[in-house]
Amino acid sequence: MTDTTINDNRKAELLSSVVEHIDIKSFDARPIIDSMQKMSFTSRDLARATGIYNQMLEDPNCSIFLVIAGSTSAAGCMDLYAELVRNNMVDGIVATGATIVDMDFFEGLGHKHYQALEIPDDDTLRSLYIDRIYDTYIDEEDLQNVDHTIFEIAETLEPRAYSSRAFIREMGKYLVEHGKKENSLVKLAYEHDVPIFCPAFTDSSAGFGLVKHQVDAMKAGKPYLTIDSIADFRELTDIKIAAGTTGLLMIGGGVPKNFIQDTVVCAEILGHDDVEVHKYAVQITVADVRDGACSSSTLQEAASWGKVNTGIEQMVFAEAGSVMPLLASDAFHRGHWKNRAKRGWAKLFGGK
Template sequence: MGIEELVEAYSKTGFNGRQLGEAAKLFGKMISEDATICLTISGALTPVGFGGIFKELIERGLVDWIITTGANVYHEDHFAWGLPVRQGHHEVDDMQLYDKGIVRIRDVFIKFYETLEVEDQIMQRMFRDRLLDSSFTSAEFCNVIGEISSAKAPHPERSFVAAAHKYDVPVYVSTLKDSSLALNLAVHRLRGKEHSLDFVREILEQAAIVHGSKKSGIVELGGGVPKNAAQQTGPLLDQILRRDHGGQDYIIQVTDARPDTGGLSGATLQEGKSWGKVQDAHEGMVTVYSDATIAFPIMALYAMSVGGRRRHKRLYKNLGRLYSDLKDAYFSEPDKYYGLLGDDYNMGSWPKT
């Protein structure tokens, strides 16, 4: 049985097996319709080796842009530089690990000195003289990592960040400060060098990608901030910029979070319609309640099997044009927003409460 037959078998069962089959097929539909596909990655999936899957999808043109946690970028760079990451066990005395200089991510072990401290030195060296002249986005930040790792690291072929640099796939880190990536900028600030993240330009770029796409979809691994950062493009376009866009055409979510607790990670995709995050509450969406390490390899292999390869959209090189297009569209219909009177914003009177 091949992957296509396996997915077909899943889709003819029930419960989350059926959802997995339908999610894989929807991924294939996104590809066949040439949708602009965003991959969101929560948690720390690269230490368990998923960077190889992300890299393959990038190289085949099946993922066009990425929103991730900083952990996935930071730990992915270990593989490019050949730094030790090993399988361990979740039943262990963490006091002993600490004494031996080993950090743990569930059942993955990473050397404190041989890996983390070496990686910190690499990161500090990368940004000692980069991105200092003006503000930057986290996509520009990750592009620097991909550029330098491609040129200097002994194993750039092991890094999805290096592949993203090669194929102009923007990689956004939705909470850059909440990771070792940002921690390593602290030594430069203490020496008088300032790095300034332009988070407003970042959210506008992300909305501009969606605005400039004929069709747009998201594959969400987990929830958290990456999920919201991708989905909030709809409310930015409609609620704030008043573009009447409607949100994403497709969303696939793989999560183990419950919807009844009220958290964003478990919020149903249908709920997102009320915010304008998705075009239709009745179709184009599938949620798989599963561990992403189980479900995503099946979905990805199916996408590669039916999707083959696509022309790379190279969004990173086109971000400036997409941003300008969104800006022009915003100012083309002044009646849709709290408009301009000369050079002065007329925001109207304060609303009565």
């Protein structure tokens, strides 16, 4: 048996258990959340956070932003987020490039994430082209297919500046035509006119594909497209101004959290002194507040910056993959989404 065969067999063994994404429709979390309301500690925090999310869904004037950092999409929450878009439970998304490109678009192309049945030496994983996220595996060769697909999309587009929202919309269009998965967040967002923003878009597989697009174009003396991060900020602020009342459902922290909160300040700088702070806010995180980082800063702290209302907010200090299924299932089964008007904020930009 050759070394190549041995390696192929070992790789297949390690990538044998596919991560199955949770289906929030398949169970009703309302009795659990109702019971948690009568408890203390994180259970009561989660129950209150779920209640706030239901308030957002009930408020006819509220536009809801789903804000995602971290790797919950790879860990089994991908279909959960897709259902929020499918059922008009969120109106805009701000996320890391990894969440949108390396995880959701990745699976939209037909690739999978895998449970690590064991954690071998990471040098061994590297030799087998397996990438690791804690106890989750990704086939590096599949991820390189994402890089190349982003490159291919870029090659078909007019060479100009695009916001991440505009480029991700093209990714959604690509998945409608070539995708292998119905429950892709990128695809469903395109179909439902839910804009997706990635303020650090190139910090992902998209970065590799777009760099190759630029370098090849430069060598050939041709123009190339660029990602305009200032346009991201302007477009998201435009939505905040038009939306009025807003609510934030935040998983993790980091750049996406600060980016959506900063729209309030940006609107004021643009002369909209009457812009509302985000009325509702929920954040689920395990980050520690003591290091002064944005990821862990409390929503009360954000109020000092004039970004968030102090009255209707809740921090939940928990690993999001363990509590988001309960929050989302409760909200789905209470059904307030059934009476919500569809915002379609992507139409604000005329399909561009």
